[in-house]
Amino acid sequence: GAGVSQSPRYKVAKRGQDVALRCDPISGHVSLFWYQQALGQGPEFLTYFQNEAQLDKSGLPSDRFFAERPEGSVSTLKIQRTQQEDSAVYLCASSLAQRQGAQQYFGPGTRLTVT
């Protein structure tokens, strides 16, 4: 079966532009996570969905960041008015179970470069 897919794989945006990053989780996975990985750093949690409900958005760095998962499957991370500090790899992960400790499967990431 297919793994987690993300698109685009690479995105270059000019400062001030809006971007939308897509995540297709593994079919049937209830939980979906977004992480931000800056160059040379470990991934940092952004937000978490359980089905279509966004249960935790404590990691979103500003109100320019918005995520949705309207039908409990595909998710989109939107960044408005991009800034240079938004340059990073954005990782999506999904897991089958809702319980703590369930394995998260990661996508390849979207590398965002803001110029």
Added chain:
Amino acid sequence: AQSVTQLDSQVPVFEEAPVELRCNYSSSVSVYLFWYVQYPNQGLQLLLKYLSGSTLVESINGFEAEFNKSQTSFHLRKPSVHISDTAEYFCAVTTLPGGKLIFGQGTELSVKP
């Protein structure tokens, strides 16, 4: 708040030598611990995990890690590394609720011939 510290940012080692990648965590509640590996230009892959039970966990490619509650550590070891083990390794802990992962800064393992 939970946190993870990987004590070495880079670990150079010769092929067939043993290696230990160190990881310490802080948490006031029970934790579940993971090691992920990231090969160049690839996504994160789960290497091994500790959820409960035996404190020594093993992966299919010869890595092992031991959960030490008293020292709040989860160090990753391999008795003999291969060139193909060259990658970035991340230690992570889950928190309550929701299972979001808190990652360490990563350790770059570089295996030389």
